[in-house]
Amino acid sequence: MLLGELQRLLRRLPFGRVSTPRSAPPVAPSDDDTVMPRTEAEIVQAAEILGLIVPDACMPGVVANLALLDTHAVILLGRPRRVGP
């Protein structure tokens, strides 16, 4: 309580750079649940489960987008992800 009040007071100070606490520890669901499909085989398999077919013309773009999304997953979860199939 006292710390919170102190932080609020500090934020009002001119020229003050306020360091704020980290909002939350990294979330940590199990690796298996959160692993993104990355290889073409994994993508085809994951798509089939959802009733999707990834057209050949889309596969390179889907692979690239899942790679980008995986970088965001790494940042979110705060830990390295497995590499390769």
Place this chain on the structure above:
Amino acid sequence: MRQALAIAADVRARRLSAAAVVERSLQALVADDHRLGAVTRILADRARQDARQVDAAIAAGRDPGPLAGVPYGVKDLFDVVGLPTTAGSTLYENAPPALADAEAIRRLREAGAVLVATLNMDEFAYGFATINARHGTTRNPHDLDRLAGGSSGGSAAIVAAGLLPFALGSDTNGSIRVPASLTGVYGLKPTHGDLPMSGVFPFADSFDDIGPFATSVADLRCIWDVLRGTDSSLNTGTEFHVAQLGGRFLDNVDPDQHAAIAGVAPGAPILDLPDIARARSAAFLITAYEGGTLHRAALAENAMAFDPATRDRLLAGALIPRALYDAAQDFRRTFKATILDCIADHDVVLAPAAPCVAPAVADPRILIDGERKPARSDLGIHTQPISFTGLPSLSVPLFRPGRLPLGLQLIGRPNGESTLFRFAAMLEERGVIGVSPPPGTWGEDA
């Protein structure tokens, strides 16, 4: 095109008829559109009929509303009665026509505003570029070789060009604030859930909001009041506790934005909000998952019918594991609580809106952390973390005639829009912010 309130004042006082205003507006849209690529449909018959009703109300002595006879447009994802709602996609060109107007359009019509056009967007609002396979690329009125930003690029460009005094867009991760910054107009992303989403084609429910673009703070506030059914003019305080965002918000910023923030609030404390990079990543994942899930059935039926610029992104989003989405949502709840505490003592928090001026159409990439990144996905680097919190954010244009536009975000507490309007009005009065018309684009009158 003049500002909305000036037009409404003339129409209400019978110095101009709504019919004449709308006719000139329709002519200007027809004459100019192919240059900008901002318009998808011109609603001439409907507009003329609505204008006649406004004039009839005035002739009968009835109050026509605060936006009497003011023409406007909407992003192509609002329901317009009698027309298919396409969300910028050929997939929905032959969809059944909407049975009613979106609630926002209904409220504006009651206030006397006249809908004249639907406006270009990235397909399904997925992008910050307004590069659309069906309707083309929307150009920036300040430099036709540059992007207008997106996904509400048509709405921003049409207002910046002076062809309409205001327009509606939608903002999921910055789709109002980014194009507002790139085209030099005002754009409001309200507190999440504050404005009516009924009759609006969704993208990602967790973050979707609608909001207006306009060329003055007064216009924007009036439109917001109409949409919300309130009167924010009663809020009259003039003391503001201001802070600025540090960290990543200062790492990727134009020097002019940095200087403007320092000038606006000298000595304002710098808030290093925690976990901003994680917030943006979580927002990215939630958006991709919700967008992919929303369109999964259509993707299964015919993925190749989607815009090439969005289909691969949507397919990838559909493949995100549910557990990862849940983890992102869990983080969001904690993050929101932390951020609310961090900003609790500040009325206005300043941040850049987009990280740079409008990128070139020929090379739609921007510099982020020293690397060239796609504008389509990364122009929202500064808006996405704010959407993640649900806080209101008003994008305001720095006043810099003759130069490419740059915008700032004024971020407020939940439901703190009227405070943001008051602060923006003060900056506008000082000449710090304001619309700089592109050369040769604004006519003399309505």
